[in-house]
Amino acid sequence: NPMTAMGGFARRLEDVAQNDKERKYAGIILKEMRRLEEILNDIVVFSQDRCCTAFELQQPREVIQENLEKHRDQLTGQNIKAYLDIESDLPRIPMDREKIHLILDNLISNSMHAMPQGGEISLTAGTTTAESGQGLVRISLTDTGPGLPEQVLEVLFEPFTTTKEHSLGTGLGLPLCKKIMEEHDGWIEGENLPDKGAAFYLYFPLSPENQA
Known part of the structure; x- marks a missing residue:
């Protein structure tokens, strides 16, 4: 108020x-x-004990494209090229659409902050299988920034961890992403790429009928 x-x-x-x-x-x-x-x-x-409440079957392609379009002007203005590579027949999965947008907002914002002079962002989505045999939809976001400091990688999803200046970040973005993914019965991972840049992966479990 x-x-x-x-x-x-x-x-x-x-x-x-x-x-x-x-x-x-x-x-x-x-x-x-x-x-x-x-x-x-x-x-x-x-x-909140539970922040995701509006679960509906969503097509990952539509959610990703919608979010990327929202950031299109910012990306263009910062000379960042965005690439999409999404499997054409991805199954619909239960999502709280608003909260998945919040995750993508965080990841794209972090990549933009890491590439103030421009670069590339790639968003991909496809199916994969966990070691347990569980079918998954994996959404990946990679960038060509400098990557994450090694000391940050160890505590990446802990509250108040940030690589930004204190005036720019709260350190709650990635922990919030983790909380949202756990409420989707999935998880999020982050790593540095071998050559250059960082990568984040969102894993959503498939229902038995979709796996079949």
């Missing part, structure tokens, strides 16, 4: 600003307010 009031008055200040300097200051306040809202949203979702 306090943030709603502060944001409303900041927008009002922007509307009634008399010169460029006042508009600039009001714009900075609004930008920081939006960032605070994102941080609080992560904290609220992370603190």
Whole structure:
């Protein structure tokens, strides 16, 4: 509630600003307010016993394409090329669509932060099999950034671990991704690629009928 009031008055200040300097200051306040809202949203979702509630059968291709399109202008503006490689006959799987978008938002945002001068992001999806024989859908995101520091890899999904400056990250993004994937009865992994860049993998278990 306090943030709603502060944001409303900041927008009002922007509307009634008399010169460029006042508009600039009001714009900075609004930008920081939006960032605070994102941080609080992560904290609220992370603190819930169960955050995924709206499970429906979804086609992974549609979810991935929808999310990538949302980031298209940002990627283009930062000179980042995005590539898709998705199996044509992927089965539909139960997903909380909004929360999977939150995961993809986090991963794409992290890759963009790691490549301020441009680079490449690849999103792939296909079926695979776990060592136990469980059928899986795997969604992968790789980038051509510098990769993750080794000391961070060891605690990648622990709360408040971040490679960003303190003013840019809360360290809750990847732990939140892990929580969401566990509520989908799946898991998330991250690693550095042999040549350059980082990779993240989302694993969703297939139902018995889809495995058949």
